Amino acid sequence: MRKSIWSDVSAKKRHIETKTGGGIHTGFPPTEIPEGMATEMRNLHSRAYPHMTTRPPRDTAAVPALPGGEVRFFGVIFGTTLAAVVGRTLYTLADGGWMSEGTLFAAATGRVYAADFMDWVVFADGAECKKFDGTTISAVGTKGKPTNAKYLATHAWHLFSASDADKFLRYSAVENVDDWSAPGDAGQELVETTREAYAGGIVAYGGNLLYFKRNAMFELYGTDPVNFSLLCMSRDIGCISQASIVEIGGILYFMGTDGVYRYGGGVVPKKISFPIQKYVEGLDTERAEAIAAGSDGERYYLALPQKGGSTRIFAYDTRLGEWFEEDTAPLIAFASHEGRLYAADSDGTVYLFGSGGEAVQWHRISRPYTFENSLHQNWHRIFIRAAVAEGAHFTVALSPWAGGEGFRTVATVRSSGQTVIEIPPQLQDAPQMRVKLAGEGEVTVSALEFELRARARSYI
Secondary structure, three states: OOOEEEOOOOOOEEOOOEEOOOOOOOOOOHHHOOOOOEEOEEOOOOOOOOOEEEOOOEEOOOOOOOOOOOEEEEEEEOOOEEEEEEOOEEEEEEOOEEEEEEEOOOOOOOOOEEEEEOOEEEEEOOOOEEEEOOOOEEEOOOEOOOOOOOEEEEEOOEEEEEOOOOOEEEEOEOOEOOEOOOOOOOEEEEOOOOOOOOEEEEEEEOOEEEEEEOOEEEEEEOOOOOOOEEEEEEOOOOOOOHHHOEEEOOEEEEEEOOEEEEEOOOOOOEEOOHHHHHHHHOEOHHHHHHOEEEEOOOEEEEEEEEOOOOEEEEEEEOOOOEEEEEEOOOEEEEEEEOOEEEEEEOOOOEEEEOOOOOOOEEEEEOOOEEOOOOOOEEEEEEEEEEEEOOOOEEEEEEEOOOOOOOOEEEEEEOOOEEEEEEEOOOOOOOOEEEEEEEEEOOEEEEEEEEEEEEOOEEEO
16 A cells, blocks of 8 residues: 655755746736735736836925915926916026016916917916016907916917816907907807706817816817817816816826726717725815826826825826826926926925935835745745936845744845845744835846745655
8 A cells, every 4th residue: 555655855946836927927907906915006906017026216405495475376388498486476497597577467376277379378266367478478368368268278379268267168369369359250158967067177189179168068170160060078087277188199087076087089978086085085176176187208197286285296197098196295286398207396395206306215015925825835935126326225124924024134135226135034933924125226126936845745
């Protein structure tokens, strides 16, 4: 009769689990990782390359802080110049400093919107509408005025305005910022729905003009008042923040009442914000106008003001279709300038995205890794493959508990460049293990590999 026995082959090793190129693999979208498990990190699973990396730093020294006061507008004017409205004053960035261009509005509070039109930049705040030619600020309208103008857009050689105080979409005469009454040239469209009377934003897109209410969306077709046609695209989906509207790669992204939508033209917009829905539901609706968005050409950055006063920053990777939570910086406006993304916060600090000047502090806790059969195996070694930027560093800690408590630091990595860290886990008999990485500066982790010992079964 054959008898089963165990022979000790502890000197022999075989790989039971290898995460080659998988980073700190979770198997779940990053937003499904419990809060606190990953901060300041991106690309947490194998659909993304490189696999896990620190979010891009933000430089606060590239542009000086804005003058004191409420930041009402921050963006690019004339297509080339960074500008801001702080309180009543318009500023432009010149020779490394903010230069006052004069008093813009009588009021000192409330969000300001702007649009380039012909040789002018036009600013509106819902009460006043002013124009700036690079030298002089003056009122818009010698032949009629854009009543209650707040949201602005240029389309078909007309300047369009919409308001959060009435139901009209208004447009100027062709190439004339001051004529809003010319018969057959300037005019207005009454936009009525059964819900939410007033506008939430307008934008020129895909050769047409989109007009948003909070719960409805219209598209203006045509190239001249004689053939303008306003069609309703949705009576359920709208926009609650003009500053959330961003076009990336021909796709329009915007914030609706119940989440973020993407619109490619001709079809009903698609909701894409399900992974961050708890933050959408936590939106401070009293501060909806503080919602802001921008893009570096690949990511849709979104600042969502939350109940309690904080603001959450998210990045939506348009290539991967995934969201990443970044931090709680109080950003209120974004601007794309010369291929780079800038943002301003409520204190007047200006950030340059993807640049040096910030040592990002980060940490990442993995899911529990377990044995296939804990009776016959134990942990032997862990290999971590990483690229560490000059001046960056990180630590490795292990815990045998599923909840992630009781971490013990087993390695500190300070060497720069490509490196492989070999770690005896010191938890040989633990049936499971979590790995915690924490550090400062730019680090990319391309692989996490385990090597296990096993006892082999033989028969005689």
